[in-house]
Amino acid sequence: MIPRADIEAAVIAILAKELLLPPAEIALDARIEDLGLDSLGKVEAIFALEERFGITIPFNANEPDQPDFDFVSVPGIVAGVERLLAQAPA
Amino acid sequence: MRRVVVTGIGTVNALAQDVPGTFAALAEGRCGIGPLGFRDADRLTVRVGAEVRDWHPDLDPAQLPLYDRVTQYALVAGAEAMAMADLPDGLGMRAGVILGTAAGGIQTWEDSYRAVFADGKSRVSPLTVPRLMHNAPASHLSIRHGLTGPVLSVSSACASANHAMGLALQQIRAGAADVMVTGGSEAMLCFGGVKAWEGLRVLAPDTCRPFSLGRKGMVIGDGAGVLVFEAEEHARARGAKVLAEVAGFAMCADAGDIVAPDPDSAARAMQAALADADLDPQDIGYLNAHGTGTLANDRSESAAIRQVFGPHGPPVSSTKSMHGHAIGATGALEAVACLLALTQAVIPPTVGFQAADPDCALDLVVTTARAAHVEAVLSNAFAFGGLNAVIAFRKV
Numbered sequence: 001m002i003p004r005a006d007i008e009a010a011v012i013a014i015l016a017k018e019l020l021l022p023p024a025e026i027a028l029d030a031r032i033e034d035l036g037l038d039s040l041g042k043v044e045a046i047f048a049l050e051e052r053f054g055i056t057i058p059f060n061a062n063e064p065d066q067p068d069f070d071f072v073s074v075p076g077i078v079a080g081v082e083r084l085l086a087q088a089p090a
Numbered sequence: 091m092r093r094v095v096v097t098g099i100g101t102v103n104a105l106a107q108d109v110p111g112t113f114a115a116l117a118e119g120r121c122g123i124g125p126l127g128f129r130d131a132d133r134l135t136v137r138v139g140a141e142v143r144d145w146h147p148d149l150d151p152a153q154l155p156l157y158d159r160v161t162q163y164a165l166v167a168g169a170e171a172m173a174m175a176d177l178p179d180g181l182g183m184r185a186g187v188i189l190g191t192a193a194g195g196i197q198t199w200e201d202s203y204r205a206v207f208a209d210g211k212s213r214v215s216p217l218t219v220p221r222l223m224h225n226a227p228a229s230h231l232s233i234r235h236g237l238t239g240p241v242l243s244v245s246s247a248c249a250s251a252n253h254a255m256g257l258a259l260q261q262i263r264a265g266a267a268d269v270m271v272t273g274g275s276e277a278m279l280c281f282g283g284v285k286a287w288e289g290l291r292v293l294a295p296d297t298c299r300p301f302s303l304g305r306k307g308m309v310i311g312d313g314a315g316v317l318v319f320e321a322e323e324h325a326r327a328r329g330a331k332v333l334a335e336v337a338g339f340a341m342c343a344d345a346g347d348i349v350a351p352d353p354d355s356a357a358r359a360m361q362a363a364l365a366d367a368d369l370d371p372q373d374i375g376y377l378n379a380h381g382t383g384t385l386a387n388d389r390s391e392s393a394a395i396r397q398v399f400g401p402h403g404p405p406v407s408s409t410k411s412m413h414g415h416a417i418g419a420t421g422a423l424e425a426v427a428c429l430l431a432l433t434q435a436v437i438p439p440t441v442g443f444q445a446a447d448p449d450c451a452l453d454l455v456v457t458t459a460r461a462a463h464v465e466a467v468l469s470n471a472f473a474f475g476g477l478n479a480v481i482a483f484r485k486v
Contacts, residue, residue, distance in 0.1 A: 038347070038350070059291055060292075062292060063306060
């Protein structure tokens with residue numbers, strides 16, 4: 001199992017790359033909207049997470065409440081990745 | 091300025107492979123969206139689309155290997171439109187073709203890459219280039235019907251067909267041609283086409299519900315719409331049956347975001363099209379919306395429509411809920427839907443509608459068609475790249 005800290009670090013690294021920010025500037029509880037990530041940045045970050053962890057993220061940009069994957073905050077994304085990793089076949 | 095009219099229309103789409111069948115389906119509120127049946131569709135996340143099914147085109151078998159589906163659809167729709175227009179021979183350089191397509195022969199690209207990358211072959215079909223080039227549908231229409239005037243393809247993503255029709259209108263107005271065959275064709279429904287769209291996270295997994303709460307995005311469709319535009323005096327002189335006037339057109343760019351829509355810019359395009367057509371907002375009896383069924387488009391477009399028409403705007407529907415979003419052909423399919431409203435007094439509905447969205451407060455025609463005498467219509471197309479193209483048709 002991948003430790004939560006490693007998932008957190010990967011999520012922050014991927015967001016930092018999209019936002020052109022140093023990873024240290026993204027707080028562990030940051031909200032995506034506050035970071036200023038636009039819609040294309042969001043789908044690129046999702047793609048990067050899928051490639052990094054070998055998962056498929058059920059995210060549809062047209063569902064405002066994002067019932068299948070919470071992309072609202074860093075903790076939400078980390079929890080979502082953890083859940084998908086736990087479901088993934090070994 | 092010369093007035094321009096429509097003297098022929100033809101179409102192939104998920105609902106039907108001709109105009110009478112399409113008119114009937116649109117009037118019935120039938121949905122052409124279903125499970126995708128092409129190769130490797132099981133490897134997609136999104137597995138619905140508005141495919142042209144049972145496709146056995148009446149085309150010369152000796153020529154068929156030259157035609158990607160994008161060309162086949164254009165030729166079959168074009169044959170119907172040309173038969174309806176019943177043009178005289180010998181138009182020569184006074185007649186041309188301007189056709190929209192976003193992806194051109196994408197299936198041909200896919201087949202050739204499969205051959206060399208996946209199947210390890212060292213060569214591809216020698217017809218690969220003439221099949222996949224974006225101008226193949228326009229050129230084959232010109233060859234098939236002997237049209238030797240201005241012939242070209244227009245590619246502006248989801249606005250391609252509206253841009254093509256607008257340019258065709260301008261050719262005739264400017265006196266560069268008397269007849270222009272125009273519209274759009276698209277055959278994006280193949281594995282690579284849908285796989286590319288999946289990445290943007292804007293495709294619906296179920297169906298297309300424009301302007302409705304519960305909408306989950308767009309659904310891709312295939313097909314072609316071909317219209318014969320003709321100078322009015324040319325059509326009248328030969329006693330042609332005139333279906334409608336091509337009243338006006340306008341195009342503009344957001345010069346903003348590459349994908350996010352801009353409601354102010356969309357409103358400017360509609361206002362400019364009305365001005366070009368010498369129409370007031372209250373003259374419009376039906377608006378065929380871009381209405382993709384994405385959160386972003388439908389909100390932005392609703393705001394733009396209210397900006398132009400005020401709180402009591404015209405009846406609006408998105409026929410993409412039935413024929414799918416045929417990308418570079420969609421404006422032409424929607425022009426056919428507009429002609430249904432103008433010539434048959436039937437406003438086609440938005441199907442799949444579940445509940446009103448407060449962000450889309452419009453006079454929406456939903457579920458079933460509405461009978462209405464319509465004097466003039468507006469049809470919106472807003473493309474990725476921030477490109478807006480709006481066309482107006484008027485009753486004759």
